[in-house]
Amino acid sequence: MTTMSPTAPVTDGTAAPRAGQGGKVQRRTPQAWLFLAPFALVYAAFMVGPMIWMLVASFFNTSTVHEGLGSFAGFGNYVEMFGRDDFWSSLWHTLQFTLYTVPPLVVLSFVLAVLTNRASRGQWFFRLAFFLPFILPSATISLIWVFIFTPSSGLWSLPATLLGMDPGSGILASPDTAMIGIAIATIWWTIGFNFVLYLAGLQEIPRELYEAAAVDGATPWQQIRRVTVPLLNRTTGLVILLQIISSLKIFDQVYLMTSGGPGISTQVSLGLITDTAFTDNRVGAASAASVLLFLIILVIAIAQQIVSRVGTKREEAS
Template sequence: MTTTSPTARRSAPPAAPPRRTTSMRRRTPQAWLFLAPFVLFYAAFMIGPTIWMVIASFFNTSTVRSGLGSFAGLDNYLEMFSRDDFWSSLWHTLQFTLYTVPPLVVLSFVLAVLTNRAARGQWFFRLAFFLPFILPSATISLIWVFVFTPLNGLWSLPGRLLGLEPGNGVLSDPRTAMIGIAIATIWWTIGFNFVLYLAGLQEIPRQLYEAAAVDGASAWQQIRSVTIPLLARTTALVILLQIIASLKIFDQVYLMTSGGPGNSTQVALGLITDTAFTDNRIGAASAASVLLFLIIIVIAIVQQLISRAGAKREEAS
């Protein structure tokens, strides 16, 4: 009987990866067959309209006449840069993003940590926090318009109990209208981020918390040293998705305030919609859409670069 020495075992070359079998090659056409409906749908309703939007931004396209219209060159873009309402709509969009992204990231993380630590009733908290997210935007808007009603809304209930006179209302005051929309949005969409964080928490091994507890770490120290670092990728994903969603805000604003009062809540997509379907200027609206698209791309790239730089610093330390 021959034996192989440990040195021979260590020096043996690694086994070559298995080649693709004939059955795997035969499955490739079947995979494309199943993907075909989605690819066609995506090309017809996403890629195609996007290409047409970019082309129309260089023409005087209108809804009252067929075709692209006369060639305008960069006139539509120059017009948008010179319009005060375009810049104000971008500022309102950024303002909404600043109002919603930090609370949605922090609150969803806190709620996920508390739910994950709950000994009983986790199903109830999951249902309670995620249930508003499945409601349509029209339902959410109607609920919060009623809540913010000056005379009979729930928002003014504490004032009525204290005998105070009702004010103008949250949505009818230019100083608080955007804050009211942000509050409604946070209540509506926090469940999505909550589920992402909860899924990430359940992937963290319990042994890490037990080892930290043995070393004398408190609950906060465990969260700071174990939970937050291990959820860094989830946090980066939540921030990116939330920034993109906030920059594309439209439904709540249109249904709750229609851009008012006094255009104090007119956001970028609201301006684009008014330009396209009220002013019948598809070309100018397409130029504004392209500019908003570029802004979202730049912000997403910057956020990803910052996240990767932070991850590299953590790995180096």
């Protein structure tokens, strides 16, 4: 009988795993690249390619009227955008919409998820009820809320009367309240996505932790504060990040509900970019505005991640 040395290599026809840094096993799987190739090609064609073209076009006087990139403009399109009042006003409206939507969408989705997770019966109904609006297209949501906000005859007239507002003046017709109306419609529409993320995180928390806290005399509020909130820090950071990015890219609801009006009181950054590219036929200037918006979103996202990590480290240290 022959014996195999402990150090003898395995020769069963398959490639043996390689030990990498830290003792981790690394496998070479060329088949994985074959499966990733279709997605990589589509991503490169419809995402990476247009982004590179947008960056290049931002340095030229590109137009939809003439073929090619047009004459070289250098940083002229960027300088122009920095000097345009409507660029800064649209950016402020975008940030205003973000401030209106991000806190309610984070807090309300967390509260609804906690209440649903504690419900002993009918959880499927609450999941369906809160998530159902999210699967509807933006055009449907916009039409629903335009009807709700219709002066006098819309469903908004009753709460408007209770709040002391004039139901005859529509919420979307006033520059002071139009963005609030769009934010209300957006919160109702998208809260289901954050709700599902929080609910999935809650179901990963062991019940034993709540039972131990209850034995120690913790009230339900103390359990949420001391157990639920700390264990959902990562989920909260993800929800905040995704919601900030989504709110900064607002376009559909504004275009369908107010078209940037009244006046330009609800014109957002993507609306300005669209008007510059397809109404003014100035693709180069619109590309410069797109690059600036991308950089703003990137900076805000990185800042949010840094703040989130610093807060997590402080809690772990304490």
